[in-house]
Amino acid sequence: MKAAVVTTFGAPLELLDLPIPTPGAGEVLVRVRASGVCHTDLHAARGDWPDKPALPIIPGHEAVGEVVEIGERVTSVAVGDRVGVPWLHRACGNCEACLSGWETLCPQQQRSGYDVAGGFAEYVVADAAYVAHIPHGIDFLHAAPLICAGLTVYKGLRMVDAKPGDWVVVSGIGGLGHLAVQYAAAMGFQVIATDIDETKLDLAASLGATMTINAKKVDPAGYIHRQIGGAHGALVTAVSTAAFGQALGMMRPGGTVVLNGVPPGSFSVNIYDLVMRAITMRGSIVGTRHDLSRALALAAQRNIRPTVHPADLSSINAILEKMANWPMPGRVVLEFP
Ligand SMILES: [Zn+2]
Ligand SMILES: [Zn+2]
The missing domain is CATH 3.90.180.10 (Medium-chain alcohol dehydrogenases, catalytic domain)
Incomplete structure (x- = not known):
């Protein structure tokens, strides 16, 4: 072979x-x-x-x-x-x-x-x-990316602990993010897509994002707070470390940021902000067999x-x-x- x-x-x-x-x-x-x-x-x-x-x-x-x-x-x-x-x-x-x-x-x-x-x-x-x-x-061609990328964002979005109707940011519209937009929309969330590439933001809008933000043009945290008072949750799939700290700033009090992307390096966290606004930050890695069966079923049902x-x-x-x-x-x- x-x-x-x-x-x-x-x-x-x-x-x-x-x-x-x-x-x-x-x-x-x-x-x-x-x-x-x-x-x-x-x-x-x-x-x-x-x-x-x-x-x-x-x-x-x-x-x-x-x-x-x-x-x-x-x-x-x-x-x-x-x-x-x-x-x-x-x-x-x-x-x-x-x-x-x-x-x-x-x-x-x-x-x-x-x-x-x-x-x-x-x-x-x-x-x-x-x-x-x-x-x-x-079909096989479209099933393949669901086995890791689809599963990873499905599980990551579950870990955001948001409810239908909540605002959830998908940060980074690449291989993971463009699937996350679809899963988040299928879960009933109002999706905010952030990226620095207009083509990827256009794709996110066509896949169900309610709001798209080009982080190169506007400060996404400030924009989200002005528009809706902060998001309930975020899934960070970006390959840039800057996006991780940015996501914390996008949260309304009590919000949850889930980290999916794995760029090398680290980012700094404002402890006072995290404590006083009771923000949760957690990592999420792929998903279990049960998650995978649900991720595939949802993809089949909702045409993800x-x-x-x-x-x-x-x-x-x-x-x-x-x-x-x-x-x-x-x-x-x-x-x-
Ligand atoms: Zn993978
Ligand atoms: Zn074991």
Whole structure:
């Protein structure tokens, strides 16, 4: 099978011909039809994060396709099922995190495309208990970005703890943000989109944002306070650290800011402001299997679809190179004909 492999951090991925893997007990073999490219893949390829993957590694954690083979003791998935292989490849199932519905925080978790071979390949092995079933009506190309980006913003928006009718800011209208606008609108929130790119703001408006703010032209916090007295919540998906501090300033008292984007670095917080206005700030990382099934169901029901830019596996290095400043809103998805 063809696969894109990280053999050295920071070097181009190698396009290799590898043997098709065999699923073990409890595992399935998936013929990959589409595979989304996420910023995390870039971090994996560069070895950016403190816990680096062991090399060689095939990145990719937004693979979708058909199950072509099942291992022993697999009962929840059948050959022919349309499935997605998410970031959470498997968790231990026994620790406090797993038992309390926080399997995404399991210290023994294995991550697709990071700890185990991922979806930048024609075939991928997955744990049958952790694959997502793709609802009818969502094709592979548009399903792929929902497996990480869609799930991440769905969960992040749940963590905002807003109610229908509340004002919720989506900061940064990229791969995550353009899906967050759609999910937030589907959840009944009044959506404020902020970015520094007019094209992305136009996209946000077309996807259901009630208010769009170009942070290059106006101070978004001041503008939001003048217009509506502050937002109830914010989901920050931006790749710039400045956006994180900005989001705190956009909140009305009691508001909640959820951090989804992972730019390197840190930002400073005005403690007095955070305490006196009782602002909550929390991080949110992907989502559980239950979140993923709900995120996919909502996407099917409310026609939530990513803007996709199809590409070939052979162009993966060019894609990753451009990724840091990807000019087009939406998500690059590798297609496997
Ligand atoms: Zn991802
Ligand atoms: Zn666990």
